[in-house]
Amino acid sequence: MKLAFFTVLMFLVPISTYYFLHNTLLKDWENRTMWSGFGAIGMVNIVIFVYIAEAFREDAADAKENKAPIVGKFKKQ
Structure with missing residues (x-):
């Protein structure tokens, strides 16, 4: 679901930003x-940054939930 959401954002946000700036804010430039x-x-860079940040946040949440017991050489440390 997140991939589909960010795919739609990647398509809509830059195009709408372009036309918004072109037709309203920068009309006389x-x-x-x-x-x-x-x-x-x-805006493309911002969408990519937010997607990467969300992926890291999701990985951190998964790591906390899936706490496996420490075994093998890691148990000795």
């Missing part, structure tokens, strides 16, 4: 296409 593209690229 000379290079609005370039700056709107930079904004979209920034």
